[in-house]
Amino acid sequence: MLTFHDLACAKGERLLFKGVRCALERGAWLHVSGANGVGKTSLLRLLCGLSQPAAGVVRWDGESINALGDAWRRNLLYIGHDSGLQGMLSARENLRVASSLAGVQPSDEELACALARLGLASRADLPTRFLSQGQKRRVALARLVGSNAAVWVLDEPFVAIDGDALQVLSGLISAHLERGGLAVLTSHQAVDIPGHRGHLLELTR
């Protein structure tokens, strides 16, 4: 269970938001929405532990994520705004590195399968700098396929991808929730995860 109370985030002197609270049970997902610049990405970074909140604590199963450290990161999968792809490496190599960092060693078939799931089978060996924005996004999202992390934190996962990939993605999230995982994502559009009603967290200034 992921909980946070009275979370505040400051950028330099400026307070982005305060008093943000939520409790997410396993199998639930949270849609973070709000105007541009209101701090959606900053909130996700706080949840991951990439930056520290000005006030409040993020807890996983009752323990502060700072105290959990590596144990927390084992449960976490984060896909940020920047897809984390090295342009010189192919989709397959990028996915292999990302999996290895997440602590799994996928076989060649598993990698091919994950890329095929997102419609990248024919692009698997192309350096990712030659891919379109949407295809790069798909490569990043292919990490979700074999992931056994309990918490998915996705920053604007629906941006730049087409209708087919959108369906695959909501299918992946839905299956993840059914396995008892939980997800936090940001989006400016309404998000529909089949069979799961999400909590909405609207950030305001």
Place this chain on the structure above:
Amino acid sequence: MSGELMVFATMLRRDLQIAWRQKSDVLMSLVFFVIVASLFPLAIGPETALLQRIAPGILWVGALLAAVLSLQRMFAGDHADGSLEQMVLSPTPLYVTVAAKTVAHWLVAGLPLVLVGPVLGLQFHLEARSLGLLMVSLLLGTPVLSLVGGVGAALTLGVRGGGVLLALLILPLYVPVLIFGAGAVEADAAGLDPSGHLLLLGAMLVPGAFFAPWATTAALRISLE
């Protein structure tokens, strides 16, 4: 293979792959070293005694500058494309990734200096014994440059004008390596025992190899906040 070793091997391989596919980046600092070291014999003229006298210092300064030139690449690309966040969020300690990246940096930017240094020494009429000693001193010293430089590269991530700042920050820290690296060759040429200098270089390398990646991880976390 344990998890840490696996990540170390994967990240090392990744960085070497990237370097191999961006050969021009790698060659740039090496060519810089070659050109800087070649300018001096051209400017000073063919006086053997003088060239021999200044060679160790010039070659070592050239190696230092070439190393600084290559430092910025260490984390900048990963910072720009978001890979660095993934490394920080990995359940494997960041220390492992940083150590792999430091080793990769040395293999790509440091080892070529070690190999090319003695060749450049020929322009200065250095004798075979001095050339060998120069190579040994570079072999011991250049890893320290990568290790200490990593801390600076991590601290100046995302800073405007980071390249110049990095040089200002890191070059003073390179002074001991310069003194004992060039000193070893000079001492030998003067008929003294160079082993003291080399041992001191080794004494910088060992704690550096242990503590510098640790300091780099701390600096990376600060830069990412």
